[in-house]
Amino acid sequence: MADNTDDYSYDYEYLYKIVLIGDSGVGKSNLLSRFTRDEFNLESRSTIGVEFATRTLEIDGKRVKAQIWDTAGQERYRAITSAYYRGAVGALIVYDIAKTETYESVSRWLKELKEHADANIVIELVGNKSDLDHLRAVPTEEARNFANENNLLFTEASALSSDNVDLSFHQLLKNIYEMISKHQLDTNDGGSNKPTTGGPTISLTPAPQEKRSKNNSNCC
Amino acid sequence: MGKKKQEMSQVYNNSNNEFIFGENGGKGKHLSSFLKNLSLTGTSSTSSVHSANTDNIHEINSNIYGTLGYSSSKVSSNQSNSGPPPKRSVSYKDLDDDWDADIDVSTDSVVRRSPDNRNLSRVTKVESNTSSRSSFNLQPSPMLDSLYPDLTLPATNSSVNLNSQKPTNEESLDVEDYRTTMEINRLNQISSRNNKFRNILISDSIVNLQDLRKLAWNGIPSELRALTWQILLGYLPTNRARQASTLKRKRQEYLEGLNASTIDFEDTAPSNSSSLYHQIKIDVRRTNQSIKLYGYPETQQSLRKLLYLWAVRHPASGYVQGINDLCTPFFQIFLLNYIWQLQQRVLSILEADTYWCLSRLLENITDNYIHEQPGIIRQVGDLRNLISKIDLELLNHLDHEGVEFLQFSFRWMNCLLMRELSISLIVRMWDTYLSETPLGFNNFHVYVCAAFLIKFSNDLKEKDFQEILLFLQNPPTGHWKEKDIELMLSEAFIWQSLYKNASAHLR
Numbered sequence A: 001m002a003d004n005t006d007d008y009s010y011d012y013e014y015l016y017k018i019v020l021i022g023d024s025g026v027g028k029s030n031l032l033s034r035f036t037r038d039e040f041n042l043e044s045r046s047t048i049g050v051e052f053a054t055r056t057l058e059i060d061g062k063r064v065k066a067q068i069w070d071t072a073g074q075e076r077y078r079a080i081t082s083a084y085y086r087g088a089v090g091a092l093i094v095y096d097i098a099k100t101e102t103y104e105s106v107s108r109w110l111k112e113l114k115e116h117a118d119a120n121i122v123i124e125l126v127g128n129k130s131d132l133d134h135l136r137a138v139p140t141e142e143a144r145n146f147a148n149e150n151n152l153l154f155t156e157a158s159a160l161s162s163d164n165v166d167l168s169f170h171q172l173l174k175n176i177y178e179m180i181s182k183h184q185l186d187t188n189d190g191g192s193n194k195p196t197t198g199g200p201t202i203s204l205t206p207a208p209q210e211k212r213s214k215n216n217s218n219c220c
Numbered sequence B: 001m002g003k004k005k006q007e008m009s010q011v012y013n014n015s016n017n018e019f020i021f022g023e024n025g026g027k028g029k030h031l032s033s034f035l036k037n038l039s040l041t042g043t044s045s046t047s048s049v050h051s052a053n054t055d056n057i058h059e060i061n062s063n064i065y066g067t068l069g070y071s072s073s074k075v076s077s078n079q080s081n082s083g084p085p086p087k088r089s090v091s092y093k094d095l096d097d098d099w100d101a102d103i104d105v106s107t108d109s110v111v112r113r114s115p116d117n118r119n120l121s122r123v124t125k126v127e128s129n130t131s132s133r134s135s136f137n138l139q140p141s142p143m144l145d146s147l148y149p150d151l152t153l154p155a156t157n158s159s160v161n162l163n164s165q166k167p168t169n170e171e172s173l174d175v176e177d178y179r180t181t182m183e184i185n186r187l188n189q190i191s192s193r194n195n196k197f198r199n200i201l202i203s204d205s206i207v208n209l210q211d212l213r214k215l216a217w218n219g220i221p222s223e224l225r226a227l228t229w230q231i232l233l234g235y236l237p238t239n240r241a242r243q244a245s246t247l248k249r250k251r252q253e254y255l256e257g258l259n260a261s262t263i264d265f266e267d268t269a270p271s272n273s274s275s276l277y278h279q280i281k282i283d284v285r286r287t288n289q290s291i292k293l294y295g296y297p298e299t300q301q302s303l304r305k306l307l308y309l310w311a312v313r314h315p316a317s318g319y320v321q322g323i324n325d326l327c328t329p330f331f332q333i334f335l336l337n338y339i340w341q342l343q344q345r346v347l348s349i350l351e352a353d354t355y356w357c358l359s360r361l362l363e364n365i366t367d368n369y370i371h372e373q374p375g376i377i378r379q380v381g382d383l384r385n386l387i388s389k390i391d392l393e394l395l396n397h398l399d400h401e402g403v404e405f406l407q408f409s410f411r412w413m414n415c416l417l418m419r420e421l422s423i424s425l426i427v428r429m430w431d432t433y434l435s436e437t438p439l440g441f442n443n444f445h446v447y448v449c450a451a452f453l454i455k456f457s458n459d460l461k462e463k464d465f466q467e468i469l470l471f472l473q474n475p476p477t478g479h480w481k482e483k484d485i486e487l488m489l490s491e492a493f494i495w496q497s498l499y500k501n502a503s504a505h506l507r
């Protein structure tokens, strides 16, 4: 998976819409600025509503453009932000490894996605602030197990140190890419391993096996 | 003057107000430079006016807020035996030496008005080092009292003839002289404007709101801004006889409200506090790091307190991210009024004033922050509708690119453009918003947003979906000056008068 930081706006073959969700203060905006601009800001201002950024990468020789929507974490903005889930093919649910409550909210965020996003959306769980290992409140294994049980990709990352930031996004985009290619191959034999009923478009549901192996090879 | 400044900063550094100015960074260390940084209208004309002209203004403020250890025509030396203070003649030679430098900040000295200062030779003993640990002091304190002096009517004869200061050497009319003349004219203009404010604010027993609005719509001199804003918001009554007692009551009420809460406001640690307080904590820290003031723990604690109190008292919306931005103009502007006495109790007064004015402001836009934020949704719809009337071509382009108004203007409504414009410009904008009836934060703001968007119309029409969103997320307003804002406000005003009645739902 080659990386290409140059973002030629029109020069891409695939455009994937991604949403970034999770409690306020877990570091969503900083993960995004690290990924798209290689910037980190210790005192960044809270996100109001939704913000937008993009980056184009190369996956399997194809230029894939990620259009990422960073959302406000606070409950009050839920009505606004959930409107952005529609049409997203991927989601990053972020929590703070040093703050249990943000991890406990993950199932609520999953539920949000179930209610408002397309059924086939590929989801990755990201434990941010891995640089704060001395303050760790959420054990890696616990989160990883939760991710496996719920068919989510998983990484721990740090927007501050940049550890695993690129990897988290790459992993998500690659999975989306593979789902879509796989679907295109499978279109004729009556569906993939997880046929979706009533999904409006193509099936993006990843094969659990494949995902797990990805997890094991890639992270933490 | 350099010497005086030095003296003053020494005085200052000995005081226990060090915290305001931080440990290092020469810039923030001295009161004068701090004030200059803080002086939101920084380069604007009014803040550099001094001497005779500003005396008037200080008089007005002190009539309501008390003598704040503020002496504008001399620096009273800290300790006794330095002889009579040098009398400073009015001279516009040292214009860069702004009035901030003349503030007497000594916390343990008798603060006097200069004797030549018309009828205001009040003597006030400013208490020092009474840093009581408790931040809530419900006893009426000397400090509180000093803020409610008798509201006597000062002589109104303050027409200042600055021309008399002009050097009379007619022979050498060189560039220097020409500049001086221009400068004097400029100052005279400001002076006459200040006098107009002064007349409205103190010449009658009831402040004429309509006149005040009319005058303030075009901007308020920074020294009178705190007072004027409070009157425009209805926090301070127009009946001058009731002003002092109202302030006293409101501030007391605020303290009592805080006292009733069980929150430990000194607690900043990430912990399992209530989710409300937690949200406030993490946001206050992120309020506005480009301004040093908001990095100080004391400031942050004040913001936590007042935001928390407002949130629990307004459960329908509670605290919503972005409201922390909205309290900063008040906090800064009122701080400017009190900075020279900034101690614990003054800080709580500052908090209380910020709290009440924030409450007044938010009353007008409650719908913006309740569940599902219907006020904002309506405003976003109104904006779109307006653009369809004003700049259909732009609207068509946005539609064609698939850009939705919610995607870029949600934040404009939620934070009243505070994320798009520098605080000094916002403050100027609020002069006008506060002078609108009803207050401009709701409907008028939509017209301003339309003017704001249309400023970039030509740029936007060249851009595609992604470029548009990236552009509007970070609009190029860094070089904007007050006059850009004033132009935008005028455009908004025109559109409001054109379209207000045409579209009933915009009301």
Ligand SMILES: Nc1nc2c(ncn2[C@@H]2O[C@H](COP(=O)(O)OP(=O)(O)OP(=O)(O)O)[C@@H](O)[C@H]2O)c(=O)[nH]1
Pocket (backbone or CB within 6 Å): A022, A023, A024, A025, A026, A027, A028, A029, A030, A031, A041, A042, A043, A044, A045, A046, A047, A048, A071, A072, A073, A074, A128, A129, A130, A131, A132, A157, A158, A159, A160, A161
């Ligand atoms: N130590 C550490 N701090 C981080 C990291 N990422 C973010 N932060 C800090 O956490 C705070 C919140 O970060 P944001 O990126 O603004 O959080 P957010 O999730 O976007 O918050 P909302 O916009 O309110 O939803 C900031 O002070 C960041 O500097 C990280 O990887 N490590």
Ligand SMILES: [Mg+2]
Pocket (backbone or CB within 6 Å): A028, A029, A030, A045, A046, A047, A070, A071, A072, A073
């Ligand atoms: Mg954010």
